Amino acid sequence: MIHIAQPQIGEEEKQAVWEVLQSGMLAQGPKVAAFEEAFAAYCGVKHAIATSSGTTALHTALLAHEIGPGDEVITTPFTFIASANSIRYVGATPVFVDIDPVTFNVDPQAVEAAITERSKAIMPVHLFGLVCEMDGLMDVAERHGLAMIEDACQSHGAEFDGKRAGSFGTGCFSFYPTKNITTAEGGIITTDDDVVAEWARIIRHHGMRRRYYHDEVGYNFRMTDVHAAIGLAQLPKLEGFNEARIRNATYFNVHLEGVVTPTTPEGYRHVFHQYTVRAPEGRRDEMLAYLREQGVGCGVYYPVPVHQQSIYDNVTESFPEAEKASLEVLSLPVHPGLSAEDLETIVRAVNGFRA
Numbered sequence: 153m154i155h156i157a158q159p160q161i162g163e164e165e166k167q168a169v170w171e172v173l174q175s176g177m178l179a180q181g182p183k184v185a186a187f188e189e190a191f192a193a194y195c196g197v198k199h200a201i202a203t204s205s206g207t208t209a210l211h212t213a214l215l216a217h218e219i220g221p222g223d224e225v226i227t228t229p230f231t232f233i234a235s236a237n238s239i240r241y242v243g244a245t246p247v248f249v250d251i252d253p254v255t256f257n258v259d260p261q262a263v264e265a266a267i268t269e270r271s272k273a274i275m276p277v278h279l280f281g282l283v284c285e286m287d288g289l290m291d292v293a294e295r296h297g298l299a300m301i302e303d304a305c306q307s308h309g310a311e312f313d314g315k316r317a318g319s320f321g322t323g324c325f326s327f328y329p330t331k332n333i334t335t336a337e338g339g340i341i342t343t344d345d346d347v348v349a350e351w352a353r354i355i356r357h358h359g360m361r362r363r364y365y366h367d368e369v370g371y372n373f374r375m376t377d378v379h380a381a382i383g384l385a386q387l388p389k390l391e392g393f394n395e396a397r398i399r400n401a402t403y404f405n406v407h408l409e410g411v412v413t414p415t416t417p418e419g420y421r422h423v424f425h426q427y428t429v430r431a432p433e434g435r436r437d438e439m440l441a442y443l444r445e446q447g448v449g450c451g452v453y454y455p456v457p458v459h460q461q462s463i464y465d466n467v468t469e470s471f472p473e474a475e476k477a478s479l480e481v482l483s484l485p486v487h488p489g490l491s492a493e494d495l496e497t498i499v500r501a502v503n504g505f506r507a
């Protein structure tokens with residue numbers, strides 16, 4: 153079976169973890185600080201604050217922007233549940249807008265139309281490795297005085313207009329094993345804003361500015377040095393991983409038949425966290441079963457949009473493009489571990505799916 157995801161762990165990661173274990177200093181320490189500095193430099197921002205996961209990065213970022221009860225945050229219903237749930241953790245309300253059917257991302261006009269007097273922030277999700285239309289979204293945010301919290305959990309190294317994901321507003325990344333780089337579990341917040349960065353550091357560490365003086369109710373959302381050591385070994389490989397993903401995606405774009413392949417609009421660098429196609433109408437689940445039979449491990453991201461989850465049954469609106477996408481999408485393996493033979497097997501399997 154060709155797996156849908158495969159973390160790329162080499163000798164460097166093993167050696168780095170071993171060194172931390174040997175040092176006896178396991179929790180947040182010098183490795184976390186070094187990883188933060190390296191990741192901030194990679195994204196082209198002033199600050200990076202490492203956390204225990206992408207979810208806690210989102211939660212912390214919302215708190216650092218002082219978003220809370222009574223506030224609304226505009227986001228997409230076509231995403232992993234953590235995007236919307238993080239808004240609920242702080243007592244705010246997620247307000248959903250429909251997606252663009254070509255990019256699967258929210259567009260600025262739809263976001264602007266959803267603004268009310270309670271809107272406090274926009275949380276665009278750069279889905280599958282493609283950055284949202286950030287010039288338009290930043291313009292909307294600035295004109296309405298809204299914070300910009302990018303869910304960049306799937307877009308390490310993705311670019312729009314020469315700027316990297318996570319460098320437009322406050323970025324939130326995940327290092328879960330399926331992501332473009334991993335720390336096993338982990339996350340990070342990126343920002344140029346000194347105040348947001350300081351708040352995020354305090355919230356992550358039990359509201360402490362001074363040791364054992366607690367001025368805020370914070371959390372333990374820290375990353376450990378064991379995980380940061382993996383991240384430090386992974387980060388120099390990220391560009392190579394992304395180039396391999398882009399090469400694999402380009403091969404699929406050229407060779408796949410009978411499916412709608414993903415689009416990379418002019419001016420964007422898509423880093424293909426997922427290579428997501430639309431299956432022939434009404435036949436997605438049949439195609440999924442067929443491909444798995446052929447040894448191609450594929451996935452459906454996401455089979456149920458957030459607003460149709462039972463925990464969101466208070467949301468009564470419908471979002472037709474998100475709902476349609478959830479019935480049609482299918483993600484194929486695109487990770488850097490694929491061999492030339494794997495690529496051929498995947499193409500043969502997809503093109504062999506016929507009535």
Ligand SMILES: *Cc1c(COP(=O)(O)O)cnc(C)c1O
Binds near residue numbers: 235339
């Ligand atoms: C992975 C992911 C998250 C959450 O990250 P974790 O590290 O698993 O907590 C949030 N949003 C999106 C879009 C993701 O893909």
